[in-house]
Amino acid sequence: MVAANEKEISAEAGVKKSRVKTGENGWEAFSSTMEVFVQQLINGVTLGAVYGLIAIGYTMVFGIIGMVNFAHGDVFMISAFVALIVFMAVTAFLGMGAGVIFLALMLALLISMVVTALYSWTIERVAYRKLRGSFRLAPLISAIGMSILLMNFVQVSQGARNKPIPPIMRDTIHLFERNGFQVAISYKQVMIIVVTALLLGIFWYVVQKTPLGRAQRACEQDAKMAALLGINVDRTIAVTFIMGAALAAVAGTMFLTYYGVVHFSDGFVPGVKAFTAAVLGGIGSLPGAVLGGLLIGLIETFWSAYFSIDYKDVAAFSILAIVLIFMPQGLLGKPEVEKV
Amino acid sequence: MSEMRATPVVNWTAIFKDALIAALIAVGLFALLIGLKTDQTLNNQMVLVPRPGLFGTIVALVFFGRLFLGYLNAVRSSEVKKKKPSSALMIKVEKYGLPVLIGFLVVYPLVVLGTVGPQGALKWIDNFGVQILIYIMLGWGLNIVVGLAGLLDLGYVAFYAVGAYSYALFATSEPIKEFMAQLIGEGFWQAWAFWICLPVAGILAAFWGVLLGFPVLRLRGDYLAIVTLAFGEIIRLVLINWVEFSNGYAGISSIPRPSFFGVPFNATENGFAAKFGIEFSPIHRTIFLFYVILALALLTAAVSMRLRRLPVGRAWEALREDEIACRSLGINTVNTKLTAFAIGAMFGGFAGAFFAARQGFISPESFVFLESAQILAIVVLGGMGSLVGVVIASVLLVGGVEILRELDFLKMYFGDNFDPAQYRMLIFGICMVLMMLWKPRGLISTREPSVFLKEKKAVSSDLVKEGHG
Secondary structure (H helix, E strand, C coil): CCCHHHHHHHHHHHHHHHHHCCCCCHHHHHHHHHHHHHHHHHHHHHHHHHHHHHHHHHHHHHHHHCCCCCCHHHHHHHHHHHHHHHHHHHHHHHCCCHHHHHHHHHHHHHHHHHHHHHHHHHHHHHHHHHHCCCCCCHHHHHHHHHHHHHHHHHHHHHCCCCEECCCCCCCEEEEEEECCEEEEEEHHHHHHHHHHHHHHHHHHHHHHHCHHHHHHHHHHHCHHHHHHCCCCHHHHHHHHHHHHHHHHHHHHHHHHHHHCEECCCCCHHHHHHHHHHHHHHCCCCHHHHHHHHHHHHHHHHHHHHHCCCCCHHHHHHHHHHHHHHHCCCCCCCCCCCCCC | CHHHCCCCCCCHHHHHHHHHHHHHHHHHHHHHHCCEEEEECCCCCEEEEECHHHHHHHHHHHHHHHHHHHHHHHHHHHCCCCCCCCCHHHHHHHHHHHHHHHHHHHHHHHHHHHHHHHHHHHHHHHHHHHHHHHHHHHHHHHHHHHHHCCCCCCCHHHHHHHHHHHHHHHHCCHHHHHHHHHHCCCCHHHHHHHHHHHHHHHHHHHHHHHHHHHHHCCCCHHHHHHHHHHHHHHHHHHHHHCHHHHCHHHCECCCCCCCECCECCCCCCCCHHHHCCCCCCCHHHHHHHHHHHHHHHHHHHHHHHHHHHCHHHHHHHHHHHCHHHHHHCCCCHHHHHHHHHHHHHHHHHHHHHHHHHHHCCECHHHHCHHHHHHHHHHHHHHCCCCHHHHHHHHHHHHHHHHHHHHCHHHHHHHCCCCCHHHHHHHHHHHHHHHHHHHCCCCCCCCCCCCCCCCCCCCCCHHHCCCCCC
């Protein structure tokens, strides 16, 4: 499960950790922790944007059909692979010029969104639709099977090794510098934050203002009543899966450009973390998913920077357990009433 | 009525169109992920290798597969449908299967030894016998939690790990060894460690089951599943990172192997072979291990069969069917769930201790989430709550994987790089999804009530959703 990119992340954070330890006395220490704090804040928000995008897929599906789409993390991984292949294909034909890289990234993003949406649609159609209304654990078990299937499909078809892309967009913007510690934001991070904000805006508009979004919200509240009022529930659910997957594809492309490497097992841990984010924000709530994603991203980066990089996944899993046990309705969710 | 049967109406255009759409979707899905392969050249350059042949074959397979399915559906839907209440054969299998199976398993190693001799028998007894029996035992243990009590546990492997690590740590611990040497005699701990640690491992696992179960058991089904998954991962990550305790990734090696109740399996004078006056052979230990795991598995089966008839077992089954009804009838749901969790965990711990003793080496890599999913798949495929179903599923899944390793002749058709074993998890995943679609209740899905007053009154509960029987 532990891919080499995790090692890379830990190496990255390890540098920061040693930087934390440089100034350890008095005012200097405080002001230097201040810079570290700002830097970690930037890193955390970037990571949180990725988790938030994946979390929306979990929260929407849970809201509308009440199932944990366990395969969503692997759909995210597939999107990263599709983006990788498109990026490599474009750069193989057109070289590695600056304009080409931009074009390749955009194409990778778009094609990845389309193909991933197709995957998610197919999964819903094949593995979940028939099980709606079956006994309650059947869809979850089917989703676990789907997750194993997707992971191993990619392993068999693309190989078990880490897949790197050539380093791109390595430049950073120096925000300010104090006591020898530079606070910088890389173009990648800017791109991730901007694209995420933009897509969340579009997504928000679709859900709140269009007939499609209205149908989705209606199905979420009461699928049977929505069907009686002439809404095609099956299609609405399919669209929900498609939208969730398209956002996961954005996250996957960002993940690939940020870490520069992808592995077939990379869907599992980010998937669980994004699910944690969805639960933390209140499952079923869209702003909750984004908020939860940001919180999980920040908690993870700060935990890695200040406490222990080795136990960062333990921290994420513990938050999941604690939230589910003590606060199952999450931060922005509605308390659930158990019905007979 | 036979004259009434019309010739099947097959609407070929519709079927053809449907298959064409399926093929188009397959093109969209596989064009990039199968059509192009990312590869690394010798100087670590990433290149794309096109694979049009494989891609074309798979799309064609999807097209013709869909065509065939469409034809089959058209033929079947024009026939008169007869709804079978529940497979009589499967109920018979459930009823008479177990004694036959036990008889077969008891003589299995001797038969194998007789037919292929000690050299060939090692593979058959170890890879097929012991390996499958470990999974049968784990399946039966998890069956108490998932099948009887209806609690979906995705972190069962955590208890397997607790059992394995408690045996490994106790058995290799120098202080305990010295203490025992002073107390009883030199070599005592080496010889008896397994038999003393086995119950300890089970108790510790049950303790962890209660500890982890207590806070989470009031959660609803899928939340419970995710939290157990989180706990399973936490335990594994702690085992990886807490190097002073568990030696991290490197794992624990040279764990003492089990003895024949104090008599070690070696070629010395005090060894098993010398004591019983037979020629030394490593197969003795394997056969002994086979019988140990068989006994442990049968213990699990016996306990779960007996427990089903006790009030607590009936409460489990009632809880699985309708939790709210149980609560209104005054069943203490937390205690009931907790006993299921603890007993299931205990058997997981036994199996873990046995696993550590059999391998002689353990590391956190053996306790990943996929292992939990595999055990769950066995329980689900077999039919939740069915003992024989678990056996059938283990033989099919675990034995099937072992057979995949043997299929070397396939290399003749697919080239030398073809390794059938790498498809095992893929097949696992497909099986899990197909099983849910085809028979969500598993191969043997009776769910007959274990106890009833005078006669069975209600319709068989596998025909209805839970809570409506």
